[in-house]
Amino acid sequence: xxxxxxxxxxxxxxxxxxxxxxxxxxxxxxxxxxxxxxxxxxxxxxxxxxxxxxxxxxxxxxxxxxxxxxxxxxxxxxxxxxxxxxxxxxxxxxxxxxxxxxxxxxxxxxxxxxxxxxxxxxxxxxxxxxxxxxxxxxxxxxxxxxxxxxxxxxxxxxxxxxxxxxxxxxxxxxxxxxxxxxxxxxxxxxxxxxxxxxxxxxxxxxxxxxxxxxxxxxxxxxxxxxxxxxxxxxxxxxxxxxxxxxxxxxxxxxxxxxxxxxxxxxxxxxxxxxxxxxxxxxxxxxxxxxxxxxxxxxxxxxxx
Amino acid sequence: xxxxxxxxxxxxxxxxxxxxxxxxxxxxxxxxxxxxxxxxxxxxxxxxxxxxxxxxxxxxxxxxxxxxxxxxxxxxxxxxxxxxxxxxxxxxxxxxxxxxxxxxxxxxxxxxxxxxxxxxxxxxxxxxxxxxxxxxxxxxxxxxxxxxxxxxxxxxxxxxxxxxxxxxxxxxxxxxxxxxxxxxxxxxxxxxxxxxxxxxxxxxxxxxxxxxxxxxxxxxxxxxxxxxxxxxxxxxxxxxxxxxxxxxxxxxxxxxxxxxxxxxxxxxxxxxxxxxxxxxxxxxxxxxxxxxxxxxxxxxxxxxxxxxxxxxxxxxx
Numbered sequence: 001x002x003x004x005x006x007x008x009x010x011x012x013x014x015x016x017x018x019x020x021x022x023x024x025x026x027x028x029x030x031x032x033x034x035x036x037x038x039x040x041x042x043x044x045x046x047x048x049x050x051x052x053x054x055x056x057x058x059x060x061x062x063x064x065x066x067x068x069x070x071x072x073x074x075x076x077x078x079x080x081x082x083x084x085x086x087x088x089x090x091x092x093x094x095x096x097x098x099x100x101x102x103x104x105x106x107x108x109x110x111x112x113x114x115x116x117x118x119x120x121x122x123x124x125x126x127x128x129x130x131x132x133x134x135x136x137x138x139x140x141x142x143x144x145x146x147x148x149x150x151x152x153x154x155x156x157x158x159x160x161x162x163x164x165x166x167x168x169x170x171x172x173x174x175x176x177x178x179x180x181x182x183x184x185x186x187x188x189x190x191x192x193x194x195x196x197x198x199x200x201x202x203x204x205x206x207x208x209x210x211x212x213x214x215x216x217x218x219x220x221x222x223x224x225x226x227x228x229x230x231x232x233x234x235x236x237x238x239x240x241x242x243x244x245x246x247x248x249x250x251x252x253x254x255x256x257x258x259x260x261x262x263x264x265x266x267x268x269x270x271x272x273x274x275x276x277x278x279x280x281x282x283x284x285x286x287x288x289x290x291x292x293x294x295x296x297x298x299x300x301x302x303x304x
Numbered sequence: 305x306x307x308x309x310x311x312x313x314x315x316x317x318x319x320x321x322x323x324x325x326x327x328x329x330x331x332x333x334x335x336x337x338x339x340x341x342x343x344x345x346x347x348x349x350x351x352x353x354x355x356x357x358x359x360x361x362x363x364x365x366x367x368x369x370x371x372x373x374x375x376x377x378x379x380x381x382x383x384x385x386x387x388x389x390x391x392x393x394x395x396x397x398x399x400x401x402x403x404x405x406x407x408x409x410x411x412x413x414x415x416x417x418x419x420x421x422x423x424x425x426x427x428x429x430x431x432x433x434x435x436x437x438x439x440x441x442x443x444x445x446x447x448x449x450x451x452x453x454x455x456x457x458x459x460x461x462x463x464x465x466x467x468x469x470x471x472x473x474x475x476x477x478x479x480x481x482x483x484x485x486x487x488x489x490x491x492x493x494x495x496x497x498x499x500x501x502x503x504x505x506x507x508x509x510x511x512x513x514x515x516x517x518x519x520x521x522x523x524x525x526x527x528x529x530x531x532x533x534x535x536x537x538x539x540x541x542x543x544x545x546x547x548x549x550x551x552x553x554x555x556x557x558x559x560x561x562x563x564x565x566x567x568x569x570x571x572x573x574x575x576x577x578x579x580x581x582x583x584x585x586x587x588x589x590x591x592x593x594x595x596x597x598x599x600x601x602x603x604x605x606x607x608x609x610x611x612x613x614x615x616x617x618x619x620x621x
Contacts, residue, residue, distance in 0.1 A: 081621040084562070085553050089538035138618050145615070167506075167528050169538055172552040173564055176528040177617045179507060180514040183486050184611045207528070209479035210467075210507035215487060229479035229507070230469030238469050248474060258477050 029053050031224075045265045054222050054265055056202060058104075059111035059128040062161055066124055066269055072115030075123070077107075077146045080138040085172050093170040100132045108139035109164070112147045114154065118273035118285035122159055123151040127208070129163040136208050137168035141178030144212055148185035148196075157195040157276045162213040165231075166206020179211040186215045195279040197272060200227050200250070200259065218275055219259040220268070221250035227258075309366050311355060315574075318348040352574040359523065361549040365531055367523040367575045368502040374580035375434075376403055376418035376461045379501065382584035383591070384409055384416065390447060392439075396476060399440030401432045401468070404447045406456070410592055415451035417444045417512055418461025421502070434503075435468035438481035441511050445481075445488045452492050455603070457595060460489075460498035460512035465530055467508035485511035490611060493603030497594045499569070499587060500524045516610045517594040518564070520556045521583065522571040526564065527554040563617055567594070 025038040032051040041048055045065055046055040057065070064070040087093040101107065109131040113124050125147035127134045134140075144160070151158035167175040189196050198216030202225035209229050221227060228248035236243060246252050250262045263271050273287040308316040322344050329337040359367065367373070380387055380403065387407030391398040404417040419436060422428035451458050467478055489496060489512070498515035504526035520526060529537070531549035536542050559565040569583075569590045576583035598606065 078619075081618065084618075084621045085551070087551055089534075089548075089551070090540075169529055169534055169552070172528055173526055173554070173559065173562060174618050174621075176506060176510055177564065177614065179483075179510050180486050180490060180614045181617065183483070183490055183514075184615055187487065187490060187611070207507055210482040210511075211486065212483075214477075214480040214483040228474050229467065229482070230474065235469045235471065235474065239471065241471075243471065247471070256475050256477070258480060 030055075047265050052223070052264070054202060054224060056129050056163065057265075058130060059106065059126040062126045063111065063113045063115075063124060065265075066117055066159075066272070067113060067115035068117065068119065072113035072124075075112035075114055075146060075150055077110075077112065077139065077143045080142055083170075084174065085170070087170045087172065089170070096132065096170065100130075104128060104131045106131050108137070108143065109134045110140040110143035110147075112143055112150070114150060114156075117159075117269070117276060118287035120273065120276050120280070120282055120285065121154060121156045122276055123147050123154065123156055124159045124161070126161040127163045129165075129203070132168065133166075134162075134164035134208075135166060135168035135175070136164055136178050136206075136211075137171040137175045138178065140168070141175075141181050144178075144182045145185040148182075148189045151194055151196075152188055152192045155192070155194065157197065157280060158189055159197045159199065159272055159276075160212065160216070161199045161201055162204040162208055163201045164204055164206065164208040164213075166208060176207065179207055182212040183215065186212055195276060197275060199268065199272070200253075201225050203227070205229065205231050214258070217279070220271065221253060221259045221262050222268070223250055223262055223264055225250045227253050307371060309363070309370065311359075311363050311366075312352075315348055315352050315355065318344055318351065322348065349573065352578075356523075356574055360546075361525070361553075361555050362531065362546040364523050364555050365503075365525050365549050367577075368525045370575065370577045371423070372577040372580075373502055374576055374583055375423060376420040376463055376501065378423075378580060379418070379461055379584055379587060380407070380416055382581065383588045384414075385411075387416070391443070393442035393446060395439075395442060397439045399432075399437050399443060400430050401434055401436040401464075402440035402444055404443055406447075406451070409459070409588075409595075413454075413456050415447055415456050415458045416461065417447055417458065418501075419464040419508075419512070421463055432468060434464045435466060436464065436508060437468050437470070437473045438476040438478050441467075441478075441481035441485040444485050444512060448485075448488045448492060448496075452494050455494050457494050457598075458489075458492060458496040458515075459591060460496060460515055462498055462500045462504050462509045462513045463502040464505050464508045465503050466505035467511075479507075482507045482511045486514050489514035490614070491607065492610075493607055495595065495598035495601070495606050496610075497591055497598075499591070500526050500565075501587075503530075505530060514610075514614065516598055516606060516613070517566045519567045519569055519587075519590050519594065520559055520565045521569050521576060521587070522556055523575055524556060525549075525554040526556075526559055527552055562621065 026035045029048045029051045031053045046057045196216050197218045200221040204227045253259045270287045325341050384407035389405035403420045419434040420431045421434035422431040496515040497517045498513040500520040531545040534548035535544040556568045572579035572582040
């Protein structure tokens with residue numbers, strides 16, 4: 001660390017961050033460094049053409065990409081007490097909240113919608129990383145619970161897009177309590193025999209993975225997402241070793257049996273629609289589903 | 305040899321003086337020394353009570369982590385008879401950070417599951433300082449499911465800085481293992497009680513602490529992240545742990561007004577480590593009372609009450 005990284009880089013970052021919905025902006029692929037036109041990326045569901053790097057996707061864009069006709073009903077969530085701990089670190093928690101609300105236009109990190117996905121009614125919850133790192137506090141916890149409850153009421157599947165750095169530390173123990181609380185919601189959906197599908201996006205770590213994000217009937221991960229309980233930095237500090245290549249990435253989790261599939265964003269909608277229809281025994285829909293796996297010719301019996 | 309915490313220094317000095325006088329009185333008989341010892345002992349106990357009646361959250365953190373504080377195995381030895389420890393998750397291995405098994409509490413069958421930190425260097429290594437891996441939580445799930453099948457109540461003894469952050473633990477699904485353990489707690493038709501004995505650290509704690517009754521020792525702490533972790537992440541300064549401990553609200557008093565716990569177990573004067581037997585006995589009485597309240601409820605009621613309790617947390621603050 002030196003003054004360049006401490007002072008200059010954050011300032012540059014601030015300058016970039018202040019421009020909302022930039023027009024004519026070129027952005028750099030974090031993976032390959034190639035420069036791409038922002039509008040092309042936006043039109044491609046925030047996947048960088050060429051490198052196929054999946055950028056983070058905001059809650060509204062995500063709901064738009066999922067629901068038929070890009071329309072849905074917003075689901076309201078009950079109010080939660082504001083900052084009962086009167087918490088402050090370097091800044092007041094209430095100030096941080098205010099900033100996040102201004103920046104994102106959201107009330108908190110989770111947005112809920114009820115609408116049709118390929119004709120089938122579903123409830124979708126999206127965690128937005130831009131809202132204080134998608135952190136799980138009382139408001140996000142209530143939203144997840146409300147999403148699960150609405151699905152039970154409507155008799156529909158619940159799809160959750162997870163993206164979070166973990167529990168919201170500014171809410172202390174009340175944030176930790178969202179682990180069991182959301183789990184109660186998951187159990188009620190399970191008892192109603194309705195499907196719960198989790199889509200793990202970059203990044204999903206901490207308390208969110210230790211509760212509702214790892215309790216789905218089906219776990220789907222977007223390519224290259226960081227998914228894990230402890231963050232890589234904490235692990236490195238604990239074991240004082242370099243972490244293996246690809247550690248805690250989607251493909252790694254698939255290999256270790258924690259997710260069912262890694263699905264590129266362009267195929268996500270069709271995959272989700274198909275799964276929801278299969279698990280609710282609905283008729284096949286119209287969304288283009290991925291082609292059936294190619295039949296492999298059986299190996300000829302060997303008569304050695 | 306007693307180890308003293310830095311804020312216990314006035315007591316340490318008095319107790320050292322008492323020791324000196326005792327040694328002196330053993331060599332030559334002197335009536336006034338006995339009186340002096342009694343006077344100093346009274347003074348030491350007064351000072352100790354004063355200090356412990358006003359512990360700061362950071363001081364409580366140190367008490368909660370005191371190496372001589374009674375741990376899970378001490379409570380099992382003190383409160384249970386016929387205890388049979390069981391091992392393994394039937395999938396990968398056994399995890400000594402979590403002790404689990406069946407025994408009798410006040411003559412009745414119970415299942416006990418808890419984190420053990422270890423009381424000496426060798427034991428601490430064996431139990432991985434009470435930081436469990438997925439196998440530990442999967443063993444807990446296995447034992448809770450077994451207990452529930454036989455309608456046997458479950459006691460969770462919580463004492464961990466958190467789940468272990470390591471490569472193997474991540475590979476084998478630490479997050480999923482914790483989530484399933486909490487899930488299993490919430491599904492039990494048999495009543496369960498959890499006691500935060502020392503440190504209730506984050507997801508690693510809640511996995512065993514999702515119970516019909518959650519109790520906490522007076523000087524234990526319960527938090528979403530360790531004060532050091534919060535200092536490092538929120539303040540980006542590890543020296544701010546004391547401030548983090550205060551601002552995060554982690555003491556048993558805080559847990560009471562926040563509605564997180566159902567009761568506080570009073571510790572003996574000067575903390576549980578000064579009189580482990582008394583702390584263990586008080587805990588036994590509290591467990592007994594809590595099970596008494598849950599006695600005779602139907603399995604559905606037990607499950608519903610537990611879920612409603614957690615859903616209501618924070619809603620009326």
